[in-house]
Amino acid sequence: MRYQHNCFILLCMLFLTGCLQSSQLEKMGIITAKGTDVSDNGDIELSIVLFQFEAQSTNNTKIVSGKGKTIQGAIQNANYETNFKLSSEKLQLELFGREAAERGIHRFVDTLAREANLPNTMFLSLSNSSAKEIMLIQESGIAMNIGQYLHGVIDKNAPDHIFPKITLSAFLASLYDVGVDPILPIFELEDGIPKITKIGIFKEDKLVGEESIDDRVLYNLMHKKIKEETLFVTLPFTPFQKDVQQMLSQGEENLSTSFNILSGSSNTILKDKRDLSFQTNIKLELELTETSYQLNFKDEQVIRKLEQAVEKKLASTYKSILADLQQLNADSFGYGKTYRIHQKGNKLTKTEWHELYPKINVDFSVDANIIYHGEID
Incomplete structure (x- = not known):
């Protein structure tokens, strides 16, 4: 039923655009997702997920592959x-294999930009292995169209254009802008x-x-205002030993916490x-939503202590992430x-900045204010 529902939605989208006549639909294969890999000899290998309209077919999704020296050739x-x-007018997702991404994807995104x-809702993403391996899951582990599935995973995890929802235009903006990667x-x-x-x-x-x-939220904060995002922070337990009312987790050496970000x-x-x-x-x-130990939040000092611990941990995490990025x-x-x-x-040129960037020093100052903590009087 869910698969049929998705088919119905895609069909409606196609008819409403007015771009295609119904007589043409039966002759077209609508690309919903495309995986791009590069072979050892430099050839481009595409894995293409199609939505095709065959009246007598019970499966409207098909995967085809092609090789070539250029995208159009493949x-x-x-x-x-x-x-x-x-x-490609309904392309939802472009997936790059790891080797292709390590070699560089400028030529691929440049072709897409042309x-x-x-659609401006198309997302870019990577495969930890080859793009083909992910695309072929369509035939075994995923009941719905794999392009729709991967698009949905990204869209679900990224409301309001928050990472990891990276469209083609957003990627190109970072690629061509000097001073950000x-x-x-x-x-x-x-x-x-x-x-x-x-x-x-x-x-x-x-x-x-x-x-x-797990550091997704920290990246979000560096680029835009956010809200209604979940933040998980693991803190040292020792400073809170005297504040425990009830032990909720056995044998835990840290204090695990989760928060809803009201604004960031x-x-x-x-x-x-x-x-x-x-x-x-x-x-x-x-807004504090969960702790692995129940603390005495009726004591305002406990709240202050928790805020300070969160501030210290996030500043330290940012320092660590920045050190990794500078190394890269x-x-x-x-x-x-x-x-x-x-x-x-x-x-400023990209070359100039990449010479300076490993030498920068950043002081991270975090101000965490716990507005709600759910304590019942």
Whole structure:
């Protein structure tokens, strides 16, 4: 039933656009997802998920593959596997294999940018292995169209355009803007099902490393205001030993906490251009939703202590992430954009910034205010 429902939705979308006549639909294969890999000899290998309209068929999804020296050549080669004319006007997701991403994806995203009819809701993502491996799950582990499925996983985890919802236009903006490097979500197979597990770190158009998806919220905070996001923070238990009312978890050495972010924002300033010294201020208003030990929140000092512990832990985590990014020479947080506005004429090249970026120093100041904690009088 769910598969039929998705088919019905896609059909409605196609008819409502007015772009296609009903007589043409039966001759077209609508590309919903495309996986891009690169072979050892440099050939492009595409795995294409099609939605095709055959009146007598019980399965409207088909996967075809093609190879070529160019994207268009690989699509033409894939066309030999089907009697449908392939159309990318409803492309929902572009998935790059790890090797292709490590070699660089500029040529691929540049080609996508030249396609005027691509929907602006199309997402970009990565596979921890080959894109083909993820796409072929369609035939075994996923009941619905794999393109719709992967698109839905990203969309579900990223309301209001929060990472890891990276559209083509958002990726290109980071790629071409001096002083910031792109990021993309990484899919990995777990028990035969694709799942977002990592944040792919790019230096310009090349994948150079990865960070834990658990740090997603911290990346969000560096780029925009956020709210209604869940924040998990693991704290040392020792400072709270005298504040425990009830032990909820046995044998735990840390205090595990979760918060709903009521509002969160950040701002960065360049303190000293010569010393490459920056200050990043993070401001959070939080609702405490869970702790692994029940604490005495009737004591206001316990709340203050918890706020201070969260502030210290987040500042430390940011320091650690930045150290990793500097090691990769990938400015995912965009400090180069702040530095550039202090340059004469805002002039700064990518090469110049990548020489300076590993040397920057950042003081992270976190102000966490726990507004609600759920304590019942």
